[in-house]
Amino acid sequence: MTRLSGSGDDQTSGRGAEPLSAALEIADAVDGLAHLWSVAAQGASLRLSPHQLRALRILEAEPGLNLTALAEGMDIGLPTASRLCDRLEAAGLLERMLHPLKRREVQLVLTARGRQVLDEVATRRAQALAAALKAMTPDERATLSRGLRAFRSAQEGVAKEGGGPGL
Numbered sequence: 061m062t063r064l065s066g067s068g069d070d071q072t073s074g075r076g077a078e079p080l081s082a083a084l085e086i087a088d089a090v091d092g093l094a095h096l097w098s099v100a101a102q103g104a105s106l107r108l109s110p111h112q113l114r115a116l117r118i119l120e121a122e123p124g125l126n127l128t129a130l131a132e133g134m135d136i137g138l139p140t141a142s143r144l145c146d147r148l149e150a151a152g153l154l155e156r157m158l159h160p161l162k163r164r165e166v167q168l169v170l171t172a173r174g175r176q177v178l179d180e181v182a183t184r185r186a187q188a189l190a191a192a193l194k195a196m197t198p199d200e201r202a203t204l205s206r207g208l209r210a211f212r213s214a215q216e217g218v219a220k221e222g223g224g225p226g227l
Contacts, residue, residue: 093189100188101181106151108177115144116153116170116178124167126159153177 101113108116111134118133119125125133131141145168148154153174159165170178193201 096188096192097185100184103184104177104180106153106177108181111144112148113178113181115141115148116174119154119168119170120175120178123169124159126165126167130168148174 098110101108101110115130115134118130122129122133127141127145128138130145131138134141136144145154145156149156153171155169155171156166157169159167193204196204
């Protein structure tokens, strides 16, 4: 984790903070959010790895993907994706079904149990986030919300220009 709570040199100084200093502060917040996200997900009735949850979320967003498309979407190898799907299928979260139009292709489809687990994880995460936000004042929440909207807008602008690493 990036720690900024040490010497005063690392601290941002209010409005107009330097981008790198603000980035380090945001990195701390993201680490905290990732931890909150992970702990909330692990409290679900069925504990899944972040990798397994990501696969389920991709399949929820794009039902019927084939194994190759899932592997590409997750940026993992085909054998790794196949083993991941084997585990999800064994847990009753995923079904492999023949494509109705392409007899050689297999589609990956969430089961009702898979959707239920995703809903439970989403609910637990929202509750954990709401508890953290409740500790903030209404003005702080409004400021955070405005800041996040501005960040998303700026990020989209940078992505459209093709700039920045990983965009």
